[in-house]
Amino acid sequence: MGEKIVLIDGHSILNRAFYGVPDLTNSEGLHTNAVYGFLNIMFKILEEEKPDYLAVAFDLKAPTFRHKMYAEYKGTRKPMPQELHQQVPVIQDMLRAMEIPLLMLEGYEADDLLGTVSKRMEQEGLEVCVVSGDRDLLQLATEHIMIRIPKTKRTGTEIENYHTADVLEKYQVTPLQIIDLKALMGDASDNIPGIPGVGEKTATKIIAAYGSIENAYAHVEEIKPNKAKESLREHYALAQLSKELATINIEAPLEFELEEASMGVLYTEEAFELCKRLEFKNMLSRFECQGPVNRVSENFRKVSDLAEAEKIFETAAKAAHVGFELILAGKRVRGCALCFSEEDIYFIPAEGFISGAYLCGKIDMLLNETAAASTLDLKAQLPFFANHAREKLYDLALAAYLLNPLKDKYTYEDVAKEHMSMMIPSQEELLGRKGFEGAEDEKAVSDCACYIGYVAWAALEPMQKKLLDTGMDTLFREIEMPLVYTLHDMEREGIRVEAAALKQYGEQLIGRIGELETEIYAMAGETFNINSPKQLGVILFEKLKLPYGKKTKTGYSTAADVLEKLADEAPVVSRILEYRQLTKLKSTYADGLANYIAEDGRIHSTFKQTITATGRISSTEPNLQNIPIRMELGRLIRKVFIPKDGYVFVDADYSQIELRVLAAISGDETLIHAYREAQDIHRITASQVFHIPFDEVTDLQRRNAKAVNFGIVYGISSFGLSQDLSITRKEAAQYIEKYFETYPGIKKFLDDTVENAKKEGYVTTLFGRRRPMPELKAGNFMQRSFGERVAMNAPIQGTAADIIKIAMIRVNDRLKAENLKSRLILQVHDELLIEAEESETDEVKRILLEEMQGAAELSVKLEIDMHTGKSWYEAK
Incomplete structure (x- = not known):
């Protein structure tokens, strides 16, 4: 056969x-x-x-x-x-x-x-x-x-x-006897009933001994055990039916x-397209001759000869557009990917006579000579370049982020799929989890690099068109791309940390944490694991009989919102909340920050542009944007951040930027007038909402008005406001109603924004940044409600984010253009921190004032608060 x-x-x-x-x-x-x-x-x-x-x-x-x-x-x-x-x-x-x-x-x-x-x-x-x-x-x-x-x-x-x-x-039976076996024991998965009381072991013994159900029935008196004998005698008709059902x-x-x-070529163009639609990326490598994936990969070339590499760079310099990527393994240059046509797709490894420094120099040359160059992660490569013509460069990961800010990553295969309708294997599929740093398969390394270079080249044109079509081309060119260089400068500078002061701060926390433990145990009447939600729940809700106990599968909920409700019920709860805050301070900051201090005594955080859907910048390794400010012991951590000798910190913070943006984009005349008159916005809101003279507004009324002012920015509900102010939901609803009566322009703006978002599927900032709103089409009511709140907030928060980015770029460029030694080193939400040479302090303040206030022309003036100090704590 x-x-x-x-x-x-x-x-x-x-x-x-x-x-x-x-x-x-x-x-x-x-x-x-x-x-x-x-x-x-x-x-x-x-x-x-x-x-x-x-x-x-x-x-x-x-x-x-x-x-x-x-x-x-x-x-x-x-x-x-x-x-x-x-x-x-x-x-x-x-x-x-x-x-x-x-x-x-x-x-x-x-x-x-x-x-x-x-x-x-x-x-x-x-x-x-x-x-x-x-x-x-x-x-x-x-x-x-x-x-x-x-x-x-x-x-x-x-x-x-x-x-x-x-x-x-x-x-223990033949294939055909499988039918008789099923007739006795049944098969629940195929709904073959079998006969009652006969399992697999007994059925196997019977069929092995008698060969068939018919012969077994003929010798029914011999069947053992008795239960099986009686069942076969009584249910033989059912056994026959089961056999018929089981017979194919x-x-x-x-x-x-x-x-x-007949087996032909399975991997047809039609199957390839369906695979793309289903997003089966790792199956596409099976398409040997069909589809764009392998037509492209046929042109991949690894070039290790120095003379040939020279010719390639010479040709590339004359190309209208070059796609490139330095292939990095940690801090080492492993090679570079280069593409300037469908046929010219190269990986040039750093080996032999071709050094990493040589490749960096050649890319530098290209970036200055070629008409345009695009890559997929520019900031990570900037430390390896000496010079670069900024206006010619395009970071396509940033473009992908603008076009879809809801994703959590913007890899080359994602860019290829979304903007080139092309499915290609990912870096992990080709190289494993360790990436270029740990990969040993040289062909896989070369293929992966070539895919990156090709996508960096081929995706530019369709992405440029999409940016123009969505009105985000200017945002990309004038804000996001220049910001790459600003963030690179900030990462390179870092911020100085006094290690001894950090250690002392940690010891101070340990002391207070110990005091709190003693107090908590005394109030509870026993020792227990304060960090165990299960044990804490038993203490609070069973032993101390406190209200608001929410029983879950694993015990009582001791989440922060539950404990905050209980804070007025028992002193032990406020101690537990403080204990939690301080233990987090110790692990995250006192201990955690010490691990990030580099040899130069500074922490060099990484700033991310593509994480948040609203456009805000985020900070990682470590996150310096979450430094606590609500409690004094938390604020004290800022004392360990100090300028270098002969320098001071100048800290500038936008004042109520989101409320000012709300006034400007809503066009509400009452709010705009209040800002133009430089009035206390929270006091005037309290005065108008509660219908009392401005001078008679109490501190409590001002605090409540402040909560409403900022709550409106975030689309707060009556329930949320009632929780924040510890008032009834009805009172909170009345506050909001009165607020909208006072500022009708805001109500109209928020309503119109939600309606437009439902129609268009997105909201935009004053600078054209789009935030897609898929939540508004969700089947779940809670998701839709969340979507409405996001739709209200995103244009405000996003515009504020755009403004701070513009300010960062302008401040950074001015400091360098005026040949100052002072440098922008940190951005935290609406705050910029400058490490200023002492003799340049006044000039730095002038630059901050001019560039932060001039970052946007709104119908209300942008104001900043500015302070100086010998630590971040003093400057803030």
């Missing part, structure tokens, strides 16, 4: 894949895990079997019946989950796209068709491989028909193989031509 055919039980394998593969959905919201798992199993089988023919069988509709009584039992089968049901036509479309024939026939189940075709093919001299998760099919096993049953385990998919001898060894029809009237199942 020579030729081989593989037959797959479509529904069975799809079902197995659905429950074996974690849920996956593509960007359209389509569930894809079953399709993904099915294809992986199919590819594994094909690689192992290397068949000449392939076909897949499906039930034509929901289960058909071989017997009129079948429905009585099949009717108990659980309905197919909707998430699986929607994937059946998808896998069938994929198989058709791969030109794999589907076996379906009205009135017959898939296993009838598999049985029929497998027996026919065996008679025609073929080796047959049947793939199914249904053990009923073991009855088909012979020397030339192998049944393969995939099993999903933690280690991956394993496949059990059965010829005749394998069935006999595993089950091997003579179904199916028209099947072997040549239709």
